[in-house]
Amino acid sequence: MKKNDSIELKIEDMGVDGEGIGKYEGMTFFVKDAVIGDTIRAGITKLKKNYGYARVQEILEPSPYRVKPECPLYARCGGCQIQAMDYRQQLCYKQKKVRGNLIRIGGFAPELIDSVMEEIVGMEQPYRYRNKAQFPIGADRDGMPVAGFYAARTHNIIPVEDCKLGVTQNEQILGVVLSYMRENGVRSYDETTGRGLVRHVLIRYGFTSKELMVCLVINRETLPQEKKLVDALCKIEGMTSISVNINRKNTNVILGEETRTVWGSDYITDQIHLRDCDHDFALTDTAIAYHISPQSFYQVNPVQTEKLYSLALSYAGLTGRETVWDLYCGIGTISLFLAQKAGKVYGVEIVPQAIEDARSNAALNGITNASFFVGKAEEVLPEFYEKESRKPDADMLHPDVIVVDPPRKGCDEKCLETMLRMKPERIVYVSCDPATLARDLKILCGGGYELRKVRPVDQFGHTTHVETVCLLSN
Numbered sequence: 001m002k003k004n005d006s007i008e009l010k011i012e013d014m015g016v017d018g019e020g021i022g023k024y025e026g027m028t029f030f031v032k033d034a035v036i037g038d039t040i041r042a043g044i045t046k047l048k049k050n051y052g053y054a055r056v057q058e059i060l061e062p063s064p065y066r067v068k069p070e071c072p073l074y075a076r077c078g079g080c081q082i083q084a085m086d087y088r089q090q091l092c093y094k095q096k097k098v099r100g101n102l103i104r105i106g107g108f109a110p111e112l113i114d115s116v117m118e119e120i121v122g123m124e125q126p127y128r129y130r131n132k133a134q135f136p137i138g139a140d141r142d143g144m145p146v147a148g149f150y151a152a153r154t155h156n157i158i159p160v161e162d163c164k165l166g167v168t169q170n171e172q173i174l175g176v177v178l179s180y181m182r183e184n185g186v187r188s189y190d191e192t193t194g195r196g197l198v199r200h201v202l203i204r205y206g207f208t209s210k211e212l213m214v215c216l217v218i219n220r221e222t223l224p225q226e227k228k229l230v231d232a233l234c235k236i237e238g239m240t241s242i243s244v245n246i247n248r249k250n251t252n253v254i255l256g257e258e259t260r261t262v263w264g265s266d267y268i269t270d271q272i273h274l275r276d277c278d279h280d281f282a283l284t285d286t287a288i289a290y291h292i293s294p295q296s297f298y299q300v301n302p303v304q305t306e307k308l309y310s311l312a313l314s315y316a317g318l319t320g321r322e323t324v325w326d327l328y329c330g331i332g333t334i335s336l337f338l339a340q341k342a343g344k345v346y347g348v349e350i351v352p353q354a355i356e357d358a359r360s361n362a363a364l365n366g367i368t369n370a371s372f373f374v375g376k377a378e379e380v381l382p383e384f385y386e387k388e389s390r391k392p393d394a395d396m397l398h399p400d401v402i403v404v405d406p407p408r409k410g411c412d413e414k415c416l417e418t419m420l421r422m423k424p425e426r427i428v429y430v431s432c433d434p435a436t437l438a439r440d441l442k443i444l445c446g447g448g449y450e451l452r453k454v455r456p457v458d459q460f461g462h463t464t465h466v467e468t469v470c471l472l473s474n
């Protein structure tokens with residue numbers, strides 16, 4: 001067996017990045033764009049000792065789970081990895097991915113996982129679910145501006161104005177921006193030279209409020225003929241906020257620090273509504289409104305977010321008296337729902353602007369029992385603990401519930417250690433990466449907690465990402 005050989009493979013599994021996995025003469029092969037159940041002819045691209053990589057040359061027998069992707073650019077764009085797989089099978093894949101991580105990385109017994117794990121909460125409409133899109137702007141061969149997405153593992157832009165995961169308004173907005181650029185000779189930013197003006201177009205849509213936000217990320221203070229752009233954009237139904245964000249750095253980070261509103265409001269408003277009729281786990285019927293500015297973190301799938309938060313809230317098991325910490329709280333999205341059901345909520349978040357939003361969102365909803373701290377969870381929590389433990393009554397040392405919702409890298413060890421010292425009755429872990437979730441649960445369970453419930457929620461259909469909510473208690 002050598003590189004470039006053609007082999008026949010039956011795809012029997014799928015890896016964490018959505019790649020197909022098959023065996024040939026005892027070797028394991030990883031094949032991008034192959035679907036579990038496919039029989040393919042594959043060309044070997046790389047060989048290691050026990051495994052190798054191959055690419056699909058021909059699908060000899062398509063998998064029963066193979067479907068026609070909605071997006072014609074699916075195979076080239078790096079955004080969706082598993083769009084060619086039936087949505088129900090995507091859910092099975094994600095359920096299995098979470099289970100596998102908990103067993104392999106978390107060290108939990110398969111029987112335990114099977115007894116605590118509930119079925120993944122899927123989407124009813126797995127397309128057009130995103131409320132946010134960030135399109136990089138580049139140039140075609142003639143130097144004309146194009147908007148699109150990066151090809152997998154590159155910074156080459158594939159023109160896509162209508163991403164099937166996003167709202168249809170994106171295409172209309174990009175159309176306006178690109179014709180403004182063409183008509184006024186406004187050039188796209190070039191990463192390699194650092195020249196040109198427009199870097200990204202950020203669009204947000206409030207699914208409940210129907211409000212639209214457009215933010216152009218630019219490499220200078222101002223846009224030429226700004227008024228012409230604004231006049232065209234503000235005619236679009238729902239347009240509420242138009243801004244520019246200034247980013248002059250040679251960096252992959254999309255937004256710079258400074259944002260200037262050029263038309264309308266500094267933010268859009270949206271509502272998250274938890275209903276008690278839809279799901280077995282929702283205990284409540286309540287809505288919270290949020291102001292969302294261009295820089296704020298806000299869950300991208302509002303329909304699934306309602307289910308995610310309902311689940312987190314039901315795992316928290318609040319009766320109205322509890323003290324609750326919400327670590328990694330963003331703009332206070334979960335904190336404010338918790339506050340409606342608890343005695344007191346403390347939110348911690350590293351981004352100062354998000355904490356400003358969290359405070360104004362509390363006021364917007366008339367919530368007075370939530371306080372917010374700016375800082376790293378792994379610093380704020382231990383400092384609070386040390387200070388409290390020196391007080392004679394120290395009644396704040398042991399909260400009833402701690403909720404964590406960290407970014408993909410998971411919780412810092414110092415944060416987990418402090419949580420263990422604080423001994424809350426329940427811990428609710430909301431995770432967007434099952435590998436770091438498993439690593440952190442191992443530490444918490446090593447410190448005396450037991451895993452009671454695990455439920456994945458699909459927030460990101462057609463991608464390999466999966467969200468998970470877990471309940472631990474002692």
Ligand code: SAH
Pocket residue numbers: 297298299327328329330331332333334348349350351354375376377378405406407
């Ligand atoms: N719970 C929120 C936000 C979750 S995203 C929601 O559902 O909307 C994770 C958040 O953690 C982000 O807002 C990010 O800014 C914040 N963050 C990242 N590292 C952090 C740290 N070390 N300490 C506190 N917050 C952090």
